[in-house]
Amino acid sequence: MLEIKNLHATVGGKEILKGINLTINAGEIHAIMGPNGAGKSTLSYVLAGRDGYEVTEGEVLYKGENLLALSPDERACHGIFLAFQYPVEIPGVASATFLKTAYNAQRKFRGEREVDAMEFLKLVREKTKELGINDDMLKRAVNVGFSGGEKKRNEVLQMALLEPDLMLLDETDSGLDIDALKIAADGINRLRSPKRAGLIITHYQRLLDYIIPDFVHVLADGKIVKSGDKSLALELEEKGYVALSAA
C-alpha cells in the first residue's frame, strides 16, 4: 500500500529525514518509535502533504502512485488519514459542519452522492455510540475547549467516519489517561482490516499494549535504525533509545 524509498526531507532548510525506507502492506500495522527530535512527526506531515515540509530526495508510492504529487486534500480523498498529535482548534467552525463537509468532500471525490444533514447526523450518531463518545462535542467548535482526551477521541471519530485505507497516528496516546487511551485504541482496532494499513508513531510503548503492531521500527536521527516485531517495543521500553540507537 505504501512504499517509502530513500526519503529525505527538510523543514526550514534543515534536513530532518535522512533516507527512510519503509514498506507497509494492506492489513499491516507498523509502529515507529523513537526519541524526541528523531523525525517522527515530520514523517507523518510529509506523508499528509503539509506545506513547508520539503522532500529533497527519494519517493513515496501510495497504491502504486506518486503520493508526493498530490495536494493534502487529494491524499485524504485517496484514503490517507492523519490523526494529529495536536488536533487544531478552529473557533467558529462547528464540529458537525466540519465533519459533514469533510465527509461529503470525500464522497464527491469518489463520485458518490453527498449526504444531507439528517442522514449525516444519523451516521455520526451511530459512530459516536459505537465508539462510546459523547456526541455533545458535535455542537461545539472544532476542538475548541476540548480536553486532551476529547481532542484525541475527536480524531478517532473522524477516522471512523472517513474510513481511510491508510491511518497515520501521530502520538495518539500523548495526553491521554488510561480510559481515554482505551477508547482511542478500541476505535482504531475497530478499523483494522485486511484492506487497511496503519502507521503508529509513538514515543512510548504503552499504546502498543492496546494496538498490537505487526512491525516495530526505531527511528533515530532521520533514519530507521532497527526493525522487528512487537517484542522490539518491549525491548526499547526496557533498554531505552540510547542503547538501541548506539547498537
Next chain:
Amino acid sequence: MSNMKNLTPLAQTYLERFETARNSLPGHASPAVTSLRANGLARFAALDFPGRKVEEWRFTNLSPLTKGIEAAETPATSAIPTAEFDTPHVMTFINGRFSQADSTRDKLPEGLKLTSFAAEIDAGNSTLLDVDANDSRAVVALNTAFMEDGFVLIAEEGIASETPILIRFVSTAGTANNARHMRNVIRLGKKATVTLLEEHLGSDGHAYFANPVTEISLGEAARLNHYKLQVESNTAFHLANTDCEVPAGATYENFSLSTGARLSRNELTTRITGGKALTLLNGAYLMRGAQHCDTTTITRHLVPENDSRQVYKGILDEDAQGVFQGKIQIVKDAQKVSGDQLSRALLLSDRASVAVKPELEIHADDVKCSHGASSGELDEDAFFYLQSRGIDAKSARKMLIDAFLADVLEEISSETVRGYFANVTARWMDEV
C-alpha cells in the same frame, strides 16, 4: 471667497455650485434653513476636506475624491435593484431623492412616523434642524450646506416595532448629479424599540460621492437596532457620519457591514448621557482590489454606570486597506463605566494592510476599559487540518473566513438581519 485658490478642486466645485443649487434645495423659502446652509458652507469653506495632516484623517487619504470625481465613464442608465431583504416597510431614495413609487410605508404601526427630510423641511418643520454651529467636521458642514433629502423616523413613547424597517439609498447611473448629501433624523421616545436597516447601493462603474449624516436621539430606556449595509459602486466614495445620544437605560446597537465603495469611512459618534445605558458598535468590512474602508468610532461616556462594547472585523484581500480608529473617552466622575473595543483583521494577501488606532482617554479611576487589536493571515495549522480531511483549499479558506466572521455576526440581535448579512458575506466569499 478670497482663499478659494487654496481649496481642493472638489471644495471649489461645491462653493461655486452653491449659489445656483441653494434655490432648488429643500427649505429654500425658509430663512432659518437658508442661514443654516450658508453657515454650513462658510464652515466647510474654512475647513475644506481634511488632508492627511489632520490627525483623524492620517490613515485615509481623500485626494482621489477631492481632486474631483469623474462621472464621464458611467453607463448611461442602470436598473434599480429589487430589495432582497424582505420587509413590508420600505423607504427608497434614488440618486438622493425620495421615491414614493419604490416605497411602502402604509403598514407601519401607529405612533411610528417615517417621512422624507425634504418634505419635512419644505413643510417648515424646523425642529429637525438641530445643528451644532461649532461642529469641526468638514463633511458634516458640507452636508448642512447641501442637505437634500433623507429619512426622518420618529417613534412615540413605548412604540415597539418588531419588523425591521428598510431604508434604501440607491445610486443609479445616468444622472449629472454625482453627490448624495443625505440628512437622516431618528428620534425614539421613551421605551420605544425600533429595528432599522439602511442599504447604500450603487451600480459598479458609477462614480459619485455619498455623504450621509444621521442624527439619532433616543429616549430613556429606548432601543434602536441600527444596521447598515454599504454596497456602494466600486468607483464611489462614501463618507458617513452618524451621531447618537444614548440616555439612561437606553440601548443603541449598531452593526455596519461594508463591502462596497472605492473609498469609505463610517464615523460613529456616541454620547452616553445616562446610567444603565448600553452602546454596542459592531461591524465587518470585506474589501478587495484597491478598496479602502475606514471605521472611526468616538464613544464618549459622560456620566457614571454605563457600558460600551465594540467588535470590528475586517477581511482584506489583494491591495485593500482597512482602517480602524476607536476613541473611548471617559470623563472625570464617570465611574463604574466599562468600555471594550476589539479590532481584528484577516489579511488574505501580502499587499493588503490595516491601520489600527485605539485611543483611550480616561479621566475616571473606577472604570473597566480594554482594547485589543490583531491582524494576521489565515491560520495555517487550521488550513492544513481542514485540507487533511479532504476539504479542498478553496473550501477550507472559505470555512476559515466564515469562522472568522461568525462571532461578530452573532452580535446582530435581529435574526432576519443576521441571516441577510450572512448571505451577503457568503456571496462575497464565493468570489474569493
